[in-house]
Amino acid sequence: MNVPLSYLEPQPLWKHFYRLTQIPRPSGHEEHIRSFMSGFGTSLGLHTSVDDAGNVLIRKPATPGMEHCKGVILQAHLDMVPEKESDSPHDFRHDPLTPFVDGEWVRARGTTLGADNGIGVAAIMSILESSSLPHGPLEALLTSNEENGMSGAFGLRSDLLQGDILLNLDSEDEGELFTGCAGGLEGTVTFTCGQQKPPADYRGYDIRIRGLKGGHSGMDIHLGRGNANKIMNRLLFEAYLRHGILLGSLDGGGLRNAIARESTARIAIPSRSERDVLATLERHAGIIRKELSTTDPGMEIEAEPAPLPDSIMDDGSLQKLLRITAAFPDGVMRMSHEMPGLVETSNNLASMRAEGGRATIACLLRSSVDSARDDLQRMIESIAGLAGAEAVFDGAYPGWKPDPESEVLQLMQHVYEHTFGHSPQVRAVHAGLECGIIGAACPGLDMISFGPTIRSPHSPDERVQIASVSRFMDLLTATLAEVPAHHTSEKHA
Structure with a gap:
């Protein structure tokens, strides 16, 4: 089915995701995507920096009336797993990917798609670019080399982040909220x-x-x-x-x-x-x-x-x-x-x-x-x-131990039920999310992980379900609009 990705909904997210597929970004070779994202933040007039570990940080002020809300960190990783079919001539360090629509899915020809974690990055880009979505203070943390050792998360300075809530956009089952992960x-x-x-x-x-x-x-x-x-x-x-x-x-x-x-x-x-x-x-x-x-x-x-x-x-x-x-x-x-x-x-x-x-x-x-x-x-x-x-x-x-009293978990359960009419599943995942490392570096963060439905990541059969991307984005934007204000007893950095 020869449908351009930019025609899919939500269009801003898919537009940015396609741009990401054209930029080589295998783990350990992220110079092009790092430069691209740094330029993207700067072009929007937002505070943008790159730390010594290769992480990109972009800050966006709150929309009017939400300045006193808790700060939210939107977190995703820049790199992708470079796996291809044995007969594919693709060079991940130099060649763009070839994404295409296959029924209800998007996949790539002969290679991994990079929806892990390109969809998360594209979602962040669309929020940073938007002038109409309500939100409190935002930070976009785009980490390096997640797929091959998580060196970006390990190199994160404890004083870099100012937010209170971290939304990790690197999970692969829409309708599920992840509150813990395995160590490795x-x-x-x-x-x-x-x-x-x-x-x-x-x-x-x-x-x-x-x-x-x-x-x-x-x-x-x-x-x-x-x-x-x-x-x-x-x-x-x-x-x-x-x-x-x-x-x-x-x-x-x-x-x-x-x-x-x-x-x-x-x-x-x-x-x-x-x-x-x-x-x-x-x-x-x-x-x-x-x-x-x-x-x-x-x-x-x-x-x-x-x-x-x-x-x-x-x-x-x-x-x-x-x-x-x-x-x-x-x-x-x-x-x-x-x-x-x-x-x-x-x-x-x-x-x-x-x-x-x-x-x-x-x-x-x-x-x-x-x-x-x-x-x-x-x-x-x-x-x-x-x-x-x-x-x-x-x-x-390190792993990430679930916190059943998490405020952001309770918020997102409420938002999900209100948005979709049924409850999400709350789970832990047998994979290495960066939440464990970031939480150890920045104690006190209230964290949760969620994402669209992605199947067979880390293989050439990787694909992302189109309808789930729309629901994922609806949940993300609705959550940002409902983030609570600081309690008067809390000290905000």
Whole structure:
């Protein structure tokens, strides 16, 4: 359906969202979007600054009559996850995205859409630009590098913000208000691999896995989708045990917060056993296809002739890699008892690299319970230690504990019921929202997170539901109009 995004409602938001899709902004390369947003704030005559962490802050005075209302911080992140189909030539650092309307959804051709969190940024832009929407004092906090370590939120100065209420616009289920999130920790396991020349009587093959759905390693981890790294290890382990195949290189997965969709391995097969090896691979590929026929019907597993690797892992190194990966935790570890249906603890085996004498496994641990996260860390450390590998953990970020007495929660429940005629759901989320980090840096903020309906973020199937965007914007503007005044006992910065 060839409908320009600017024709969708609300038009100001979609106009700005389209502009954002034309500006490259993968995590870690946000110079263009940062410059654009800084120029946008300045062009409106608003106080605009960029801090040392790359965050953009724009302040807008209250509309007449609302000067004494509590200050509101509208918060979203500038970057997007750069995931694409294997055959896409897209260069996220230089090429614009190609968004299009697909029925009731907007998606992009062959890549992630960047609705996470471009819709939130576009909503903020439309509010900053508006001369008719009522609101109290506003601050727009646009953080950097959220998808790859949340370094912008971590670098936030405690004295930067003046507001009392923070509205995080980075959730993905319209009709739900989020009041808590999981904390996280990055883990990396590495070891040195012995290398040797492949025997002359071996032939080279490439094994490729692609077509998995992948998705967000927090929001989608409970869906049981296939992980390309785990699948590849099953195939290699079976072929190794039965036929003694050798491994030249391995490259699987990508970002820590995305479930691995693709993996490629360059192997060496004994020439005398070539037909048997391929039959074993196909047989077990069929077993895995059957297991994942519901969650990943588009999965493809192929084995094709390739040049013989220049070098291969020695037998001890290959066994170490296969056994570590087989034992490595992946997926849901425990569900929450306090909030039915919510994942408490999980691990995402995000990426695997093995080449040139070194193997690296990267993962992301999440939990809303610190002790459970620590136990999961110890599990991974133990697996690595038993195998003689090194495990390093860093990039920890705190969770956000729900506050049932939150004033902004009560306000938004009332506004939602009045606007839409029914109650919203109140939930916590098994993902890393910046609220936990910002709340730790700026104690006392009353926070809530909400957004439109986005499906399959962090994958090329990412899409945002058009009707939900309109409802999301209605809720946001109605909330801003109803923000209460300061109590006389409160001190306003």
